[in-house]
Amino acid sequence: MFLFITRRLFFALLLLLAVSVVTYLLFSALPVDPAALTCGKNCKPDLIAANRVRLGYDKPIVEQYWLFLKGIFAGRDYGMGQAAFSCPAPSLGYSFAQHECVTTLIGKTFPVTAFLSLGAFVLWMVIGVGSGAIAALNKGKWQDRLANAFTAIGVSLPTFYVGLLVLFSVVIWLDLLPFPRYTSPFSDPVQFLNAMILPWLTLAVLSAATYTRLTRNGMLEAMNEDFVRLGVAKGLTRRVILRKYVMRSAMVPIVTIAGLDFAALLGGAIITESVFSLPGMGKLSIRAVVESDLPVLVGTTMVAAVFIVLANVVVDILYGVLDPRVRTH
Amino acid sequence: MTLAETSFVSTESSASFIEGKSPRQLAWARFRSDRFAMFAVGIIVLYALVAALAPLICSVLGISPYELDGKALNDFGLPKGSFGGISAEHWLGVEPGTGRDILARLIYGARISMLVGFLATVVTTSLGIVIGVISGYKRGKVDAVIGRITDLTLAFPSLLLIIALTRPITQRLESMGIPEGNPARIAYIILVLGLFGWVYVARIVRGQTLSLREREFVEAARASGASTRRIVFKELMPNLWAPVIVTVTLALPGYVATESTLSFLGLGMLPPTASWGAMLGDSVRYYRADPTYLFIPGIALIVLVLAFNIVGDAVRDALDPKADRQSL
Numbered sequence: 001m002f003l004f005i006t007r008r009l010f011f012a013l014l015l016l017l018a019v020s021v022v023t024y025l026l027f028s029a030l031p032v033d034p035a036a037l038t039c040g041k042n043c044k045p046d047l048i049a050a051n052r053v054r055l056g057y058d059k060p061i062v063e064q065y066w067l068f069l070k071g072i073f074a075g076r077d078y079g080m081g082q083a084a085f086s087c088p089a090p091s092l093g094y095s096f097a098q099h100e101c102v103t104t105l106i107g108k109t110f111p112v113t114a115f116l117s118l119g120a121f122v123l124w125m126v127i128g129v130g131s132g133a134i135a136a137l138n139k140g141k142w143q144d145r146l147a148n149a150f151t152a153i154g155v156s157l158p159t160f161y162v163g164l165l166v167l168f169s170v171v172i173w174l175d176l177l178p179f180p181r182y183t184s185p186f187s188d189p190v191q192f193l194n195a196m197i198l199p200w201l202t203l204a205v206l207s208a209a210t211y212t213r214l215t216r217n218g219m220l221e222a223m224n225e226d227f228v229r230l231g232v233a234k235g236l237t238r239r240v241i242l243r244k245y246v247m248r249s250a251m252v253p254i255v256t257i258a259g260l261d262f263a264a265l266l267g268g269a270i271i272t273e274s275v276f277s278l279p280g281m282g283k284l285s286i287r288a289v290v291e292s293d294l295p296v297l298v299g300t301t302m303v304a305a306v307f308i309v310l311a312n313v314v315v316d317i318l319y320g321v322l323d324p325r326v327r328t329h
Numbered sequence: 330m331t332l333a334e335t336s337f338v339s340t341e342s343s344a345s346f347i348e349g350k351s352p353r354q355l356a357w358a359r360f361r362s363d364r365f366a367m368f369a370v371g372i373i374v375l376y377a378l379v380a381a382l383a384p385l386i387c388s389v390l391g392i393s394p395y396e397l398d399g400k401a402l403n404d405f406g407l408p409k410g411s412f413g414g415i416s417a418e419h420w421l422g423v424e425p426g427t428g429r430d431i432l433a434r435l436i437y438g439a440r441i442s443m444l445v446g447f448l449a450t451v452v453t454t455s456l457g458i459v460i461g462v463i464s465g466y467k468r469g470k471v472d473a474v475i476g477r478i479t480d481l482t483l484a485f486p487s488l489l490l491i492i493a494l495t496r497p498i499t500q501r502l503e504s505m506g507i508p509e510g511n512p513a514r515i516a517y518i519i520l521v522l523g524l525f526g527w528v529y530v531a532r533i534v535r536g537q538t539l540s541l542r543e544r545e546f547v548e549a550a551r552a553s554g555a556s557t558r559r560i561v562f563k564e565l566m567p568n569l570w571a572p573v574i575v576t577v578t579l580a581l582p583g584y585v586a587t588e589s590t591l592s593f594l595g596l597g598m599l600p601p602t603a604s605w606g607a608m609l610g611d612s613v614r615y616y617r618a619d620p621t622y623l624f625i626p627g628i629a630l631i632v633l634v635l636a637f638n639i640v641g642d643a644v645r646d647a648l649d650p651k652a653d654r655q656s657l
Contacts, residue, residue, distance in 0.1 A: 015477075019484045026490075030497045148642065149635065156582035156634035158589045158606070161627060164613045172617065217645075260483075267486045271590065289493045297493055304486035312480070 001320075008313045019305045023298055024065045032292045033057075034096065054078050055094065068093060068298070092302060093295030097288070102299035105284060110303075112182060113280035116272070117265035119196055120203035125258065128208035132215025133247075139220060147212050154209025163202045163275035170198060182278050199276045203269065207261060211254060218250030225249065252322050256315050263311030267304025359647040366643030369636040376633055380439040387433050394437040394603050398428035407618050421625055425615045431622065434603035435629055441511075441604035442585050442630075445518055449584040452523035454577055457530020458569065462561055464531065465538025472535075479528050487525040491587075494521070495596040511602050518591065522584055529580070533572050541568055571648040578641030582634035589630070605630050 035052035036043065052058050055078060056067055067076065075089035087094055087101035095102055135147035170176050180195035222228060223246055231241045268282030277283075281300055288296035350358075360366060379386060387393060403409050408423045415422045421431040464475040495517060502513045502520075541547060542565070550564050589606025591597035593613070598604040608626035616623055 015480055015484060018481055022481070023485075026494075030494075031500070148638065152582075152635040152638035153631055155579065156586055156638075157627070157631065158586040158593070158609065160590055160593050161609050161613070164616065165623070165627075168616045168620075168623075173620075264486065268489065270488055270492070285489050286492070289489075297489075301486060301489060304489065305484045308484050308486070309480075312483075 004320075005313075005317060008316055012309045012313050015309055016302075016305060019309075020069065020302060021065065023301045023305070024068060025061070027294050027298050027301075028061055028064070030292075030294070032294065034292075034294050051096070055096065092299035095288075095293050095296045097291040097293040097296070102295050105296060106281060106299060106303055109279055109281045109284045111184075112278050113266060113268055113273070113282065115185065115192075115196065116199055116203070116269055116278060116280060117262060119200040120207065120265065120269075121258075121262050123200055123204035124208040124211060127204055128211025129215050129254065131208070132212040133219060135212065135216040136219035136223075144216070147216065151209040151213045154206050155213075157206070159202070159206055159271040160275055162206055163199070163272055166198050166202050166205075167275065180276050180278075195276070195278070199269075199272050199278060202275075203265070203272055210257065210261075214254050214257065215250055218253060219246050222246040222249040248322070252319065255318050255322060259311045259315040259318070260308065263307040264304075266307040268300060356647040360643055363643045363647070366639055369639035369643070372632065372636040373640065376439060376636075377443065379436055380443045383436045383440055386436055390432070392430040392433040394429060394433040395601050396429065396433075398423055398430070400428070402426075402428045405618075407615075415621070422619075422621055424611070425619045425622065429601075431608075431625055434608060435605070435625065438603040438605045438608055438626070439629070441515075441598055441602065442588060442606065445515060445588045445604075446581045446585040448515075448519045449522040449526065449587075450577055450581045452519055453526035453580065454530050454573060456523060456527035457576075458534050458566075458573060460527060461531035461534025462538050462565060462569070465535040466542055466557075466561060466565065468539075475531070475535075479531065482525060482528050485525075487521075488590075491521045491525070491591070492594065492596065495591065510599055514596075514598060518588055518597070522587060526580065526584075530573065530576055533576060534569055537569055537572055538565055541565055571644070575641050575645045578637045578644070582630075582637050585630065585633070 033048075035048050035055065035057050056064055059067070070076070071087065071089070071091035071093065073089055075087060076091040076093070077086040078094060085094075087103060090103055092102040092106070094100075095105060098105060131147050131150065135144045138144050167180075171179055177194055177198070180198055181191065182195045183191045185192040225245075227249075228241060228245050231245050268280060268285050270282035270286055272278070273280045273282035274286055281303070284296060285300040287293070288300065402423065402425070407425050408428075421435065423429060424431055424434065460475060464472045495514075498520070499513045499517045502516050503509045507513045507516050547560060547564050550560050555564070585605065588597055588604060589609050592604055592606035593610030595610075597610075598607045600607065605626045609630070612619075612622040612626060
């Protein structure tokens with residue numbers, strides 16, 4: 001088991017290295033001059049040139065990438081003399097648009113995204129698995145049809161549309177909540193909840209749909225399995241069979257997808273954060289797209305990739321724990 | 330017909346009055362008896378017809394998606410009358426600001442939305458099937474390499490990259506000779522959706538192929554000297570289309586939604602071309618003054634998606650050989 005985990009982690013690191021190469025090259029190939037963006041429209045050419053040298057954009061691309069990679073582990077210093085500044089490790093570069101180290105920016109925005117993802121995750125698992133189980137136990141009846149309709153709407157409607165519908169109906173048409181304005185949960189928990197409840201709901205409604213479907217189909221499939229027939233033959237109660245046999249078997253694919261979905265959210269819920277003006281990582285990335293702020297784009301892409309890759313490792317390990325058939329191999 | 334399928338057919342002479350049916354016939358019969366699903370198929374066909382015959386329908390109704398009707402708007406540029414200006418002349422009202430007929434735009438929008446959804450699905454599915462079958466059938470090194478590429482593709486936050494690369498890549502496509510504006514944007518959307526989307530199909534197909542290739546009918550084909558090509562196309566493919574159809578029916582509406590997200594962000598279709606996404610994105614700007622407009626493209630989308638979902642579910646149920654056997 002230990003060997004398995006170390007091996008998986010090693011491959012995860014290799015994968016992240018590959019991601020960093022592709023990301024760096026991809027964004028460097030964009031037709032944007034990062035140095036020209038360091039100062040406003042009336043920027044003098046010599047200042048641009050100086051900034052280019054200061055930020056290292058005058059070097060060949062391979063060397064730039066190497067400096068980027070080194071910065072992650074050793075931190076990075078820019079410029080010399082009075083104008084010098086540095087981003088301590090782990091440095092992902094320096095945002096010339098926001099005049100901050102990328103790591104600092106991510107550190108500031110990440111908690112918002114983390115709160116958003118965590119709350120949404122809990123809500124959608126409860127809604128999704130619950131409604132999926134109800135649908136499976138009432139296959140073909142109205143509960144099943146209703147759950148099916150809910151799933152269809154959930155998986156297909158664009159996030160921005162659902163988000164805005166929720167926002168308009170609750171805040172503007174029904175006037176139930178004030179317009180969401182994000183505050184830290186530690187300074188004002190009530191306002192924090194006020195701001196988060198709608199984005200949580202939006203994400204939960206959208207994501208729960210997949211889980212409703214997965215739970216329903218997983219349970220129905222498990223009910224046809226021989227081990228369930230065996231349980232029935234042994235005379236186990238329906239409750240025990242459902243909980244220990246059916247649910248457990250149905251949860252295996254759900255754990256996989258839940259881990260990956262959660263990780264994807266942690267990388268920034270771009271649309272939800274934009275709709276509800278939450279100052280999270282998704283908002284940071286969108287701003288970076290608008291401003292062509294390449295270091296921030298590379299940074300947020302990398303952080304998102306780290307979450308996805310790590311989640312994959314965790315899911316693989318959990319898989320063995322949950323499914324006895326995997327363990328024996 | 331594969332061996333696995335024919336072996337299902339009853340050959341007992343005592344039961345000769347029972348007509349032998351292949352699993353495919355059985356599945357088709359099961360599917361046809363699901364009236365809900367047949368209704369959904371009808372809706373999809375209707376949508377497709379409306380999209381295909383958009384100019385004809387609009388000329389019969391006497392409406393145009395581009396004609397500006399200033400008379401239908403009041404001094405503030407908002408539709409006259411209640412419910413977004415719904416009237417005998419404009420059945421679903423008019424667009425705020427321009428006075429263009431919403432029904433006509435919805436009909437023309439179906440063309441773009443369904444075209445994007447359809448092409449993206451074709452690209453991702455065919456890529457996914459080919460790569461998945463090769464990966465699962467060849468196993469070994471080929472499978473390992475494809476597996477690593479899959480991991481790499483999945484590691485990227487796709488929406489962020491799709492958004493970030495829209496402008497530079499559409500510009501590049503335009504410089505490569507693809508007509509400027511919407512054709513280049515459609516090409517881009519299909520390209521990136523294909524790039525990120527094949528993985529999901531490939532994974533499912535690979536898993537299915539891995540278990541299929543060990544089955545007796547494949548072994549029999551191999552033993553009787555069938556070529557790899559024959560095994561892949563004649564033995565494996567017919568058994569793969571069930572999971573593929575289910576994936577397709579679920580993927581297509583998702584792609585329509587992605588197009589709308591890009592249009593909402595101003596990276597999709599350029600005005601005055603209508604797409605459901607562009608209409609959704611446009612309508613949210615008038616949420617206070619004209620809430621009716623907000624719901625029309627949304628409902629059109631929900632109905633299509635719902636229809637695809639029902640068909641997908643029905644196909645899966647119909648193809649499940651264990652459908653009639655349940656112990657709980």
